[in-house]
Amino acid sequence: MTTHDIHTIDTGFVRPCFDAAYLVVEHGRGAFIDCGTNHSVPRMLGALEHAGLTSADVDWLILTHVHLDHAGGAGELIAQLPNARLLVHPRGARHMIDPSALWAGASAVYGEAVMEREYGRLRPIPAERVVEARDGHEVDLAGRILRLLDTPGHARHHNAVHDTRANVCFTGDVFGLSYRDFDTTNGPFILPTTSPVQFDPEALHASIERLLALRPQAMHLTHYGRVDAVDRLAADLHVQIDAMVALARAAHGRPDRHVVLKDSLTDLYAARAEAHGWQQGRDALRQLLGMDIELNAQGLEVWLDR
Structure with a gap:
């Protein structure tokens, strides 16, 4: 689906319409927001072709945070994008440059075999291609400003992305989960998502209110897709x-x-x-x-x- 040259990409993780990444296109330049796992890379590149772009036309891969359903394929994808840099929260940058601790932590929970099957081996990203996005950091995508907002609560290394032209937010996991399986005539259904180590309810309340204060037209969730009725969902x-x-x-x-x-x-x-x-x-x-x-x-x- 495309609105304001925002392309929703089903990464294929777990089941259809479970895990989304996004491609924002402006005047022939592209920025990915999140990327799924290593197994998602062909879908990401396919989205470029569908949008009429090549891998050389991508300037940025922006991560909302480094949980592996959002960022596991970042190293493999960046390797396919010759001109792109990775933009990530300062707390997450080191895990993209050296993903060994990230891999070890997840493997301790799920086991090596599951990690290999579900995510694929994590590929390091050269430090010179990694940019730390502190609160308020702005990306100029061919004149379209994407602003990064420090939004803890689900994770301490979480940024949301405000697309100022479309006036929408890419929320990672800070604005909860809304699977299309639960849509009714009353619209989308939503629930919060914690994380096993960094859930902070007060910070999550504050982050939701921060996004709401922007009066966005819609939220683009990783799980899953665009949702309107923002006030009701918040x-x-x-x-x-x-x-x-x-x-x-x-x-x-x-x-x-x-x-x-x-x-x-x-x-x-x-x-x-x-x-x-x-x-x-x-x-x-x-x-x-x-x-x-x-x-x-x-x-x-x-x-x-x-």
Whole structure:
């Protein structure tokens, strides 16, 4: 889908319409925002061809953050883009130059075999091609300004991207998850996403409000695609962040905390989805959101233990 020369790319990670990257085109120049995994690189290059660009026409690969569903393919993609530089939060830059710690941390959770299968081996990016994007950093894409905004809450190394011409934001994970599977006549359904080590509810509330203050026409989420009705979705996120924190506190200290928290999160999302007009039921919701519920439970537990 293309609006304002913004191309949504399905990276192919996990399932269709689960993980998006974006290509912004202005006067024959391109900037990618996020890139999926190594296995996504052919899709990224295919998007260039579809847009009438070549690999030499790309000036930037901009990462919202370095979690591997957003950035795992960055090294392989940059190697295919002779004129592009990587733009990343200062806290994430070293992990792109030397991804060994990133690989080791993820492998400790998932195992080497799963990492190889799902993400592919991470390729280092030469330091001279990496630019650190501090809060307010601006990219001039053939006269189109893309402004980077430090937006913690999901991760401390998270930037959102404000496209000032289209007046939309590319939100990575800070504006939650909204899969098209849950769309109803009431519009998109949304829920927050924590991360297993850096969830910060107060920072997440503040980051959402910071994006909302820009009065954007739409948000472009990694999971998944463009969503409108920004004010309503932001309100939904605020309510759920508080509800998730309350559920975590209620489960704290229990020996079966993780199981209890996963069940209570499932109940929360199922009730909200039903109220939103989604009629497929709790089991179908668990099938679609199982990975996200697991990660949210882990993120809340790490936050509790901190």
